[in-house]
Amino acid sequence: MLLFALMIVLLFAQSYKPESKEISAQEILGNPMYPAFSYGGYRGKTRDEVPTVKDLEEDMKILAAMGVKLLRTYNTQQYAHTANLIKAIRNLKDDDPNFEMYLMLGTWIECEGAWTSNADHTKGNSENNTAEIETAITMAKENPDIVKMIAVGNEAMVKWAVNYFVTPNVILDWVTYLQELKKQGELPSDLWITSSDNYESWGGGAETYRTDDLAALIGAVDFVSLHTYPFHDSHYNPSFWAVPEEQEDLLDLEKIEMAMIRAKNYAKSQYKGALDYMTSLGMNKPIHIGETGWSTIASTSYGPTGSHAADEYKGKLYYEAMREWTDSAGMTCFYFEVFDEQWKDAGDPNGSENHFGLINLQGQAKYALWDMVDEGTFKGLTRNGQSITKTYDGNEDLLISQILPPKSLSEIGLQQTSNINQNRNAGDLVTETNYLVLKDPKMVKRNMNFTYPSAPLKLNVWEGTCEMFLSPEGELTITTGTGAWWGGALEIQSKGENLSNYHKGQLFFDIKGDTESTFQIGFQTGIYSDGNQVNNGITFGPKSKYSLSENWKTFSIPISRLNKNGNLSDVTALLYFLGENNFDGKTISLKNIYFTKG
Structure with missing residues (x-):
């Protein structure tokens, strides 16, 4: 009888599942x-x-x-x-x-x-x-x-x-x-x-x-x-x-x-x-x-x-x-x-x-x-x-x-500009003759009438599609993407810049590169998420009026040729790049980038 009772207890214990x-x-x-x-x-x-x-x-x-x-x-x-x-x-x-x-x-x-x-x-x-x-x-x-x-x-x-x-x-x-x-x-x-x-x-x-x-x-x-x-x-x-x-x-x-x-x-x-x-x-x-x-x-x-x-x-x-x-x-x-x-x-x-x-x-x-x-x-x-x-x-x-330490700042490059005009708020009308997008030793040396952006510019690589490197000396290098598309921009980290006074002016930059990609370069107005962003650019490429060489070349592009909607009061990217075809993963370099009134 005792053995039977023990067996019942054992079977019950094996079958019992406590509530979770x-x-x-x-x-x-x-x-x-x-x-x-x-x-x-x-x-x-x-x-x-x-x-x-x-x-x-x-x-x-x-x-x-x-x-x-x-x-x-x-x-x-x-x-x-x-x-x-x-x-x-x-x-x-x-x-x-x-x-x-x-x-x-x-x-x-x-x-x-x-x-x-x-x-x-x-x-x-x-x-x-x-x-x-x-x-x-x-x-x-x-x-x-x-x-x-x-x-x-x-x-x-x-x-x-x-x-x-x-x-x-x-x-x-x-x-x-x-x-x-x-x-x-x-x-x-x-x-x-x-x-x-x-x-x-x-x-x-x-x-x-x-x-x-x-x-x-x-x-x-x-x-x-x-x-x-x-x-x-x-x-x-x-x-x-x-x-x-x-x-x-x-x-x-x-x-x-x-x-x-x-x-x-x-x-x-x-x-x-x-x-x-x-x-x-x-x-x-x-x-x-x-x-x-x-x-x-x-x-x-x-x-x-x-x-x-x-x-x-x-x-x-x-x-x-x-x-x-x-x-x-x-x-x-x-x-x-x-x-x-x-x-x-x-x-x-x-x-x-x-x-x-x-x-x-x-x-x-x-x-x-x-x-x-x-x-x-x-x-x-x-x-x-x-x-x-x-x-x-x-x-x-x-x-x-097999591990590597981080690079120093000079090696890794800047991802945000530090040359800003702290005496003006973004959105205020820019009145100076020349607007320097990046550090520009040549312009500074000439002691010309110039200003820097009203807020930092961020190197924004769109969805990681390319790479951008900004040296402390102000030279910008883009490694073009190899995927379905690539693009990026120097975007102002606040309200857009008001460059209305520059509608008769020009965009200057020195450029070189070894890419055979065709790509757009210019500035953006408006905000993508608001549905009013406009790419104001021209096309660089082997078969375009504008082409690269492996040596520095200076270009002067009339703002009137770039501007697609006549609005310069809300420039949100002072420089943008957008690949069009033949993405090869090679480089584009720019320096001495500035807008001038004319």
């Missing part, structure tokens, strides 16, 4: 016991190769072993990835009710006419956006124990996403819609709603983003999901990244360690910019890092020929620094990302976007996770049939021998 713990978004976010990652499980070179449920179960087991309990996704219905991911988590929870993995569902939001020349950034793509949101609603209602947050859009408001971005009113409408469904009981009341976007989109940078609609959006979300990428800005804004003069005598590893401290502080400054803006509105919403990361391989802008940012050593330092900062500050950091994904830059195996993961496609843990390998964290786990091992076969000396 219910936890809300508010309890998860900011809790260091719930580490977060941005996640994509794609293995192939296109997202059409959707990972199977078994593939994703494999990934979830690896993540669970790492202690990860919160993931951020990017689409709901465009691909089956997220649906398969929910199935994978559900299967693991059915096997073990104590298994914890929660989701912030990302929805892809884009403008009307996205990816065409007829984009209307003030309106959304109704068909796509509605499908994304409604699928998210269904997923959240059916899986309240898994889906804890919904993010309306991914970098959908940042204006450098020129092919698809929307103005904040589009995001606000969807956030309001979801919040109303919560009030009506159609969605869980503790489901938190946000939008996941660049720090500037949250008011942490340029004032042009700080609109009434953005303020209303901040008031409508449950928390702010903010993106910050010092890695990218090591190329686009390297003032924080370059080795300062007083540190040039340090050992290479010391230079790197100091640079990574500056990178962390740079990320913190972008967070603070958004926080300060929100505070100025009288609001107090939680801010969490929706995305940040560090690529470990790069072929151009961030690699050996660029800023020297990409490698596993720096990646480890950044990962640890961001985890330490956000944990201590009570913030969640959706670190980007867990696994490398090669679809992001399928045409370039060494493209930096393919290498943000902490585990590569060969199942090798990068330097940031070597300790976990040593501790047996991944014992018995595989990805695509491969055990999790160390990169470089665990040879730390070999890894370190």
